[in-house]
Amino acid sequence: MSKAKFEEHLRKLGLRLTPERNAVLQEVASLQGHFEPEEVILRLRRKGVNVSRASVYRTLPLLVASGIIEEAIYKDRKTRYEKCAESEHHDHLICTSCGKIIEFVSQPIELLQEEVCRRNRFRPSSHTLEIRGLCDHCTA
Amino acid sequence: MSKAKFEEHLRKLGLRLTPERNAVLQEVASLQGHFEPEEVILRLRRKGVNVSRASVYRTLPLLVASGIIEEAIYKDRKTRYEKCAESEHHDHLICTSCGKIIEFVSQPIELLQEEVCRRNRFRPSSHTLEIRGLCDHCTA
DNA sequence: GTTCATGCAAAAGGTTTGCAGTCAT
DNA sequence: ATGACTGCAAACCTTTTGCATGAAC
Numbered sequence: 001m002s003k004a005k006f007e008e009h010l011r012k013l014g015l016r017l018t019p020e021r022n023a024v025l026q027e028v029a030s031l032q033g034h035f036e037p038e039e040v041i042l043r044l045r046r047k048g049v050n051v052s053r054a055s056v057y058r059t060l061p062l063l064v065a066s067g068i069i070e071e072a073i074y075k076d077r078k079t080r081y082e083k084c085a086e087s088e089h090h091d092h093l094i095c096t097s098c099g100k101i102i103e104f105v106s107q108p109i110e111l112l113q114e115e116v117c118r119r120n121r122f123r124p125s126s127h128t129l130e131i132r133g134l135c136d137h138c139t140a
Numbered sequence: 141m142s143k144a145k146f147e148e149h150l151r152k153l154g155l156r157l158t159p160e161r162n163a164v165l166q167e168v169a170s171l172q173g174h175f176e177p178e179e180v181i182l183r184l185r186r187k188g189v190n191v192s193r194a195s196v197y198r199t200l201p202l203l204v205a206s207g208i209i210e211e212a213i214y215k216d217r218k219t220r221y222e223k224c225a226e227s228e229h230h231d232h233l234i235c236t237s238c239g240k241i242i243e244f245v246s247q248p249i250e251l252l253q254e255e256v257c258r259r260n261r262f263r264p265s266s267h268t269l270e271i272r273g274l275c276d277h278c279t280a
Numbered sequence: 281g282t283t284c285a286t287g288c289a290a291a292a293g294g295t296t297t298g299c300a301g302t303c304a305t
Numbered sequence: 306a307t308g309a310c311t312g313c314a315a316a317c318c319t320t321t322t323g324c325a326t327g328a329a330c
Contacts, residue, residue: 077217124273133264192312
């Protein structure tokens with residue numbers, strides 16, 4: 001479970017798993033797909049769990065560093081996260097008309113990416129592939 | 141040349157090619173690689189060409205819509221542009237340690253992407269592939 | 281009693297917008 | 306005249322930060 005991962009990461013840095021950090025972790029763990037910081041704040045607030053905006057913004061990077069979530073997509077200029085390995089890894093088709101996001105996985109593309117990295121003596125840690133265009137619906 | 145493209149797009153919308161818009165176009169055309177709005181403003185200013193920040197910010201989206209430049213990378217939360225088809229199309233390896241950006245082209249990956257789109261009945265207009273990690277230099 | 285955390289409110293930083301004055305048609 | 310355009314400054318919005326208070330070790 002991700003709590004253990006988080007605790008370990010925190011311990012390594014001499015940091016504590018406070019109620020606030022735990023609340024953010026739990027909330028994030030319960031989410032499906034992408035989410036923005038503001039969403040986490042809102043959902044916690046709606047549940048009556050009080051965690052300040054600042055703490056949420058301070059906690060999310062810790063979760064990234066713990067390998068629990070990762071930055072997924074940059075849209076507008078908001079940071080959007082998603083859980084790591086939620087479904088291994090996937091990329092995105094983004095409809096520029098209706099905003100719909102289709103996830104896809106392509107093993108061949110992944111392999112080719114690795115090859116590109118090798119050729120450039122580059123050690124990859126993450127990647128983002130976004131294809132923008134029009135979805136089925138909006139093509140008409 | 142891109143001026144014609146821009147003029148046509150503007151005409152279609154009943155807009156004018158003003159000196160300010162032209163100045164932005166010229167500056168952008170003279171740039172290599174990626175650039176940010178602020179960079180355009182600065183360079184114009186240094187040349188003594190006076191175009192307000194607002195006008196630059198208002199012109200860049202017009203250039204995108206004209207197909208002359210495109211949004212390339214989202215880093216921090218700044219918009220970075222690059223000229224369209226400057227070198228066909230390329231993707232990026234981004235070193236998270238030193239910020240170095242390596243461009244690469246992989247025709248096989250492009251082809252696979254097209255296939256993914258077909259499978260999803262998606263009509264792509266642009267895409268971004270960013271691989272983050274450590275470059276040669278920073279691996280040590 | 282240090283060190284770490286929190287919340288608040290202010291600051292930051294890129295981008296957008298309202299507005300009054302100008303210019304082209 | 307009408308509609309488009311500009312510059313300025315203020316507004317916006319997400320994210321970050323300084324600071325005082327408070328909890329943990």
